[in-house]
Amino acid sequence: MKKMILLIPAMLAVSALSAETIPLSEWNLPETSKKTNTAIEAVFGGEKYGTLFWGPFRKAGNAKIWQLTVKLNGSGEIQGSLGCYSEDKKRFLTRHPFSFETKTVHAREKSRDLTWYLTLPKDAGAVGWIRPVLRIVSGKFTIHQIQIEELDQMPPRKNYLDTTCRMPGEVLPDYTEPNLFAGFKGRDGGEPLGIQRELKLALAENASSVSLVSDPIRVEPGDKYILTGLYHSADLHFGNAGGLAVLTEEKAKNWTGDLEAFRPYSPLAVTELVNRREGEWARRTIQYQVPEGVKSVRIGVFLRGDPASVRWRSLYFGLGPWQQDTRSQDFDLSWHYEKNTEPLPEEEVNAVLASRPEASAEILPGNSPRVLLNGNKEIPVIYFGDAIDAARNKTAAFQEAGIDLQIIPIFRKGYYWTGYRQYNFEAIDRTIMENIRRNPRGNFIIGISVTPYPSWAEEFPGETAVNRVGAQQTSRDGRKNLPCYYSRVYQEQVLEYIRQAIEHMRQQPYFKAIAGFHIIGNEDGQFYYQVKYGRYMDEAYSPAAREPFRAFLRKKYGNDPEALKKSWKREDVTFENAEPPRTPRPLDTFFWDRSADMAYWDVSIFMNEAMGEFAEAMCQAAKEAAGKKVIAVMWWGRGGEQFVQPHFAQTHVILPAAGMDLMGGQPGYFGERNNGLTSYYPWIPDSLRLHGKIPMIEADFRTWTTVYKSLQQDSHVVRYWTPDSFRNALLREAGRLFSVGGGLWFYDMTAGWFDDPKLMESAALVKRIAAKLEKNDTPFSPAEIVFVADEDNFLATTEQLHCWNGPNFHSVRKTQRAMMRSGLKYDFLYLSDLIAQESTHYKVFCFLNLYHVTPEIEAWLDTLRRDGRTLVFVYAPGYSTDKGLDVDNISRITGIRTEKIEAGSQKSVFVDSPCTQGLAGKNAGLENALGLVRFRIDDPDAVPICTYTDGSGVSGAMKKFPDYTVIYLALPSPFTPAFLSRLAGYAGIPVFNRTPGDMFVHRRDDLMVLHGVEANTNILCPPQGKKLYDMTTGEELPANSDSTVEITLSPGETRILECR
Structure with missing residues (x-):
């Protein structure tokens, strides 16, 4: 066993003769950090991916496991990994593990040793050299010593998370930090409840809630904790809510009362629990950072609503990592890339392109809008490729599943739009051809990101997004110097980029395969609000928004300054000096007072409608530049979601216009897309249908094939652990959208998300259902x-x-x-x-x-x-x-x-x-x-x-x-x-399901979609003279003598039924 000690600085040499001293100069030193005589002061510098410290090169040799140990003081989050290089040191191969394991530290006085066990990639033979890597994610540290050691085998890890019980198929991390939760005390004095012994909460007939609170648990201010546990129920009904909570001593005193108390504003989503089949469990996980001054907390568990019962077990509360747990370290991403289809020779592809018909697409309006793709009517089912590296897309695999309308993202910031009126057309061609060479007969939508290049803000400093005090904003993912959405300079450059990029594409052979464009940009690629000051949205405070805002006011008030003064209740306001109010409106009501608050209301209207006009202009620019019939796509709408400002410009801007065709959205977060729940429509779907727009739900589903982050992320976004749970969730979302005239796309967000035959079987099934429904061409008769x-x-x-x-x-x-x-x-x-x-x-x-x-x-x-x-x-x-x-x-x-x-x-x-x-x-x-x-x-x-x-x-x-x-x-x-x-x-309105409680969607006359929420025996009443057929099997469902059909659902089960 070899051991090397990396000392900082050299004067701290260890007495062991085998130790090799590494000069301090061989460690890089980011600008935010500095050297002292005894250590490195490592400070997070605000970089998007953290502040990196690279150690010296070391020959990889035959070692497969490396133990990296760091002695430090400080507070924050730090990660460890290995950088892997080729034999000649010239080529960086990868970092491993691909996802760093995060450790949270609060060691302000006494130093602490952190240890990572790091393995080399599966194809370690290509690795000639390694470098230890530390990444500061937040905070600052004083690093005294780093050790790296070759190990023959992985030492056993103590896991404080109960692994004897789990959700079906669930992969659990190792939590090496102790479980601080000692359980709730049982009345019988036996083993504490909630760890391996079950705790049961039962809500009686006349009770509105039931809760239980633990004994105090000692914690450290600033530390980040994970609270997780398993639960089971089979009798939850509409309105039942429950879960876990971390409570300060003050809050624990009247927690039961707090559960019933009103709040000025509600939490994001009701804490719905889900029913599960007998013997199956569901997991609830939350994160908690200890506020300053808090020395102890208690764990609470609760249930409220109508009578029901829930069993809990395997609770853990400790310093489990918020991000990048041990599963991230063990996950081997490389296998996703190895299985990608090899591209065809370019000469062969060009020959296919030359002989194929020109791809085209448009919306066929009517009672049920459809995409007319190359003259064929289609309910759109689309493959949305890897947003990071288009070369990793599974275009051929999805084409084999019948899904040959595919999105090729050209999203990388600064890679395609490189400077003011400067574009890397060669990179655009290369990215598009990487995909078309794998499916030259396919039909493609090109995703164009209009997020500006890195130096844009320096070149146009007055056009960036700032808050009401003039400070530059940082996006949710750490990007700085954001463009103001309402800047005319930014908008003109975006439209020019779209036109130039598409006009270049028109000159290329591959343009015959292009049928549309998807415009994305800025916050999360979806033009979310990006400027907040406290709890206030400040998108309109940039100097670049000033003139567009005043132009909006002139239009709204008919260029009548007296009308503006009367509305704003200000004698000094004019169209020349009007600005958004800089004093936040107090949170003492939900409603703007039209006699006093019209300035705030006008700001809100401006932000939404001006953003809608920009979105429409981008879509129109793409269509005009294409020179043929193409469709325009954006993540857009959200009137039914109520959480993505500033997208509320459908009725006045988007729906009456002809630019945007497909409007994408996600099926909910905070557990809302879990099997056993309904989620929601992000749009107002029947209005989209009336205006010839098609809503598209995004199947960005995490499964066992997807990179791990944490148990909390598994709970927040929802991870489907089995083919059955994935299939039922996918059918629920597809069925809901097909029923209202919509479609679905599979988002392969970072490669290999659907890289499993069982997942692709479900994808192919959805496409077959869409094709069958399209042949029906059934109208939407009005509801009552x-x-x-x-x-x-x-x-x-x-x-x-x-x-x-x-x-x-x-x-x-x-x-x-x-x-x-x-x-x-x-x-x-x-x-x-x-x-x-x-x-x-x-x-x-x-x-x-x-x-x-x-x-x-x-x-x-x-x-x-x-x-x-x-x-x-x-x-x-x-x-x-x-x-x-x-x-x-x-x-x-x-x-x-x-x-x-x-x-x-x-x-x-x-x-x-x-x-x-x-x-x-x-x-x-x-x-x-x-x-x-x-x-x-x-x-x-x-x-x-x-x-x-x-x-x-x-x-x-x-x-x-x-x-x-x-x-x-x-x-x-x-x-x-x-x-x-x-x-x-x-x-006197017909009821088509006599046992309400499970999800039941029946908007298309030929389709009924059910999903098990309460797991009822559903008594269905088909339209007169119609029979019901299971669309996954083709089987006719037997009817009773009164023509009703009974279907008993399991929790989380989906049935898609054709009425004919």
């Missing part, structure tokens, strides 16, 4: 109930500038969970489309967010008050008026007398009424925690539907008028599946 979102009112609330979720998030996004589990066929439309289409055939109109009602909308509402219709209003209809916030206007709009009451819990339960039969005592709605603004119904002529549990009165009621009925629900997210089913029955 419509859920209505008003895009103008997305910007009526403070949540769009405060970057925090509020009423729209609850009313538009969370409400979808009840909609998709109601068993109903429904439409989901923007208000403007409902009015424009003169769609008055519906029996029930559910208005989700009519916070501000214009005279024109009010007049239109009056036309609905007849013919026995039911109008349902949610939360605060008409509360925002031109004269201020006025609860009396809610009474006027609804016809039900309402009053505002003090802030408090909005938790409500149903009472007996004509539309709530059998629901009395059940919880109303989902996670109604937004108690900052509350309303109470005080109308003797109205029949109560639900009441506040704190005794504050009626929170929902119905009132019959001679020709119509009004239901007013004073809760942001008031619906449950059972309530919607009862409402439909009351209004």
Whole structure:
């Protein structure tokens, strides 16, 4: 066994004769760090991928395992790895492991030894030399000594994570830091509960929540901890929430009360748990960083909602790494690249291109828009290739699965757009041909990134994104000097790059295979908001946005300065000096006050509509430059998601225009895409369909083939551990989108995400289902109930500038969970489309967010008050008026007398009424925690539907008028599946699934999609004269004598049924 000690500096030589002293000069020294007489002061310098310290070269020899040990003081995160080089030292091969293992350290006084065990890549024979690498991810350290040692075998690692129980197929890391959680005390005095002995939480009939809190656990301020555990349930229902929590001593004193208390703004997503099959477990993981001054914490576990029970076990709380755990170190990424298909010779490819027809694509409008690809109608199912290195794409594998419409990303910053009006066309050609040489008969969409080149901000300093105090912003992934989205200079350069790049492509043989363009850029490639100051969105504060903002104001106010002054309530404001207000609006309400806050409202409108105009201009530029029919794609929309500003410009900009065709989005985070949940539509899907736009869900699914980061990331993004769980999740997402006229793309984000025959079988199955549905060419007949979102009112609330979720998030996004589990066929439309289409055939109109009602909308509402219709209003209809916030206007709009009451819990339960039969005592709605603004119904002529549990009165009621009925629900997210089913029955609307609770989507007349949430026996009612066929097997499902079909689902199971 050989050992080398790398001492810093040389004067610290160890007495061992075998030790080799390495001169300090052989370690690189980044600018942010410095040498002292005894150590290196290593400081994180803000680099995107961390601050790197490279050690000296060492001959790799025959060693396969290296032990790297660092003695240091300090606080932050540090990673260790090996740099691998060729025999002549000239060629860098890789770093290994590819994902560094992160260690979190808080050793301000006493030094600490950190150890990494590092292996060489599988093809270690190509490695001639190695260099130890340290990467500072955050903080600063004083490094005293580094040792590297060759080992014959890997020493055993002590794992404090319980591995005796896990999710099916789950790969667990080794947690070498002790488990500080000692378990909850059991009443029998036996082994503590929650570690290897199960803990059961049961919610009784009359209880609203149940929780348990551990004894104190000693912690260090600043340390980063992981809390993880397994749970099982089979009887969770709509609205049940639960999970784990880390509590300070202060919070633990009244935690049960806190679970029921209102919050000014809600958490991102309700903490939904999932049902699982008998013997199967699910995992919940959270991260926790100890605040300053906190010396001890407690672990809490809770359950709330309607009666249910959950079992917990294998809880761990300790310094498990937040990122890059031991699985990252052990994961061998190279096998994904080895199996890639070899490209065909270029001469052969050019011959194929010369003989093939010209690729073209356009949207075929109609009742159900389709992509017309080379003259053939298609429901789009697309392969989206590796965003990092296009040479790694699996174009041939997906083509064999029938998916030959594929996206080639040319995304690398500074690699293609290299300078002001400078472009690397050779690199563009090389990247595109890398893919086409593997599938020359395929059809391709070229992804063009318009993120500017690295020196752009230095060349155009006045055009960057800054916050309200003038500070430059850093993106979520560490990029600096961001462009201002509204800069005319930036926009003009982007349009020029798009035109020049496509005009160059037109001259190349491969252009015959190109059928479209996908424009991406900046924050996450999706033009998310990128400038925040505290909790406020500051996109409009750049000097570059000043003139575009003023031009927007001139247009809005008809170039009338008096109208601007009157709206902003400022005599000194003009079109020449108007700027976004620099004082943050206090977080004391959800709603902008139109009598005082129009400047804030105008900023919000400007940011969204100007960004929409830029997006439309980019799509149009690509189409015009192509010189043939092509489609334009962007990540865009998000009206149903309510979490991606500034994308809310559909009704005024994107939908009426002809530029953007396909609009991409993800199926949720924070566990929302887990099997056993519904997720949500990121768009308002029926409005997209009406305007000839196609929503595309992104299957960026992590599986056992995907690089590991941490258990928390597995929980946040969701990792599917088995072919069965992947297949059911994929079918759920594909089925949901096909049902509303959408499509799906497989995003192979960093190579090999679908590199398994079982995964490709599921991909091919989705394509076959799409092809079968396309042949049906079935129209979308109108539903009898419509859920209505008003895009103008997305910007009526403070949540769009405060970057925090509020009423729209609850009313538009969370409400979808009840909609998709109601068993109903429904439409989901923007208000403007409902009015424009003169769609008055519906029996029930559910208005989700009519916070501000214009005279024109009010007049239109009056036309609905007849013919026995039911109008349902949610939360605060008409509360925002031109004269201020006025609860009396809610009474006027609804016809039900309402009053505002003090802030408090909005938790409500149903009472007996004509539309709530059998629901009395059940919880109303989902996670109604937004108690900052509350309303109470005080109308003797109205029949109560639900009441506040704190005794504050009626929170929902119905009132019959001679020709119509009004239901007013004073809760942001008031619906449950059972309530919607009862409402439909009351209004005489068909219920297609008589047992609401599981996900059921039936929008296309020929398609029903189910996913097991509550795992019911679903009693389906096919359209008259139709039979049901399983689209995965072709099997006809047997019907009962009354023509109903019964399907019992397992938790997380998906069934896609054809009606014919």
